[in-house]
Amino acid sequence: MMGMDTWRVVGASSPGRTHDVQGVPCQDAHAYRVLEDGTLLVAVADGAGSAERAQDGAQNAVLCALAWLADALETGEPEDADGWRTLMADTFTVTREVIAAIADEADTPLREFSATLMCVVVTDIWLVVGQIGDGIVVTEERGELTVVVRPQRGEYANESAFLTMNNLLDYVAIEVTGRPPEAVAVTTDGLLRLAAKMPDVVPYGPFFAPLFAFAAGAADPCQAEIALASFLASERVRARTDDDTTLVLAVRDTWEPRPIAPTPSVAESLNGHRPSGEPETDGESFDTETEAAYEGEDGA
């Protein structure tokens, strides 16, 4: 179609220091695609450190989710917010089913494939985000940063929810808005403490602004991904986080850098919306370990 904006997208995942030491591969995964009509699709997953096949879980989750979304959108876009909500919910259900089938095939419990998942769709009219777990999707609109969905976590610092949990849809948060952003960043929890003020998850302007500028100026996508990967693997980043890190940055061709508001607003959705399964305060249904969703014993 003519006249549509298109996107510059740069993505990279990098193994954390802890994983280096223990010889564990990078358990973060990302995938993205820009459809012919200019629709942006991004999927990012973070395999649970405690799960044996976490890497496979994360990798399959992003590939499956992206393929399902692209296929579905080929036959036509949903007409309203409810339609998008259903499409996103289906994406999570199908992705979980595919991973369950892979686990079955491998004769391995599903929990060994535990991973978080974030899916983002941006059309010229809509922003649609589906999320389970503790990463963040940050949008930029006229210099204002917004965290679309509050990272899902329980009471404790090392708790998360996973794609593989029972009653998945009770935990998946889905946001649909009619204000598509000019720039989007998706990141896993590995960068969370560098990218946002915790625990209120207020995105940090001096973190995101140069990243969006970098993506906008990325003439050679291949070079840019190498540069982003070396940034994630740099001592500067690694001194601040031990975990795997992922960044997917997408900016419209028409995007122009604007000074980022000194006190970024928190999304309206954070005030009202909670996915039905998310507890108000304590994280009873969440778990540090994967043990809440499956009966297990933690250690000793």
Next chain:
Amino acid sequence: MAVDHLELVQFQQNPEPRCPVVLLLDTSGSMMGKPIAELNAGLKDFEQTLKSDALASLRVEVAVITFGGKVSVMDVVNGKGGIPFDAQQAFVTADRFQAPTLSADGETPMGEAVRQGLALIQERKNIYKQNSLDYFRPWIFLVTDGRPTDNGWEAAAEQAKQEEARKGVSFYAVGVEGADLKTLGRFSEDRPALKLKGLAFRELFMWLSKSLSSVANSQPGEQAPLPPVGWAQVDTSH
């Protein structure tokens, strides 16, 4: 590219998340002599090992409650005894922790110690929340060579169990020679009380510091792998 934008990326400063642990230590009369000496040596090792882990020393917060005759909170900043039951003063991050030197005397008010330990943790969590600090699930680590002698210990055991069931705390009980393991088992549904091999306090506290390091270094969604329990006697009764 004229400007390397990636060089310009700045990071948010966030305080370290905290991992609180309360040591509930039996200092009753029966611990007199070699046992209390080994316990004290174990505490010194605990201090050294935690301090040698840079991240853990900033994240692990230690409080020590003793029960021998009466229940006391130790001053772990100066390595002394007898400060008020106050979560503000009772806990200190491992980098500032001074192992107290304990002496043994009196009965075994274990129930009261457990109650105080749970209360301190609750208070500490409130302090974290007020100060917007992230935290890990707290640990209570109880070491005894006997059985509770105070009235109402059953209620304290029940309270500990319930707190653990709602994932408010992880409760570990360790029995030294002479301990009533069956009674100790009533404080936790999740894990049986373990029996210490001889007076292997030093091994025990090395394990504890390594375990806490592991938790303090764990990432979201990650089960902290605990080191093998080399200090416990293998139960061959079944």
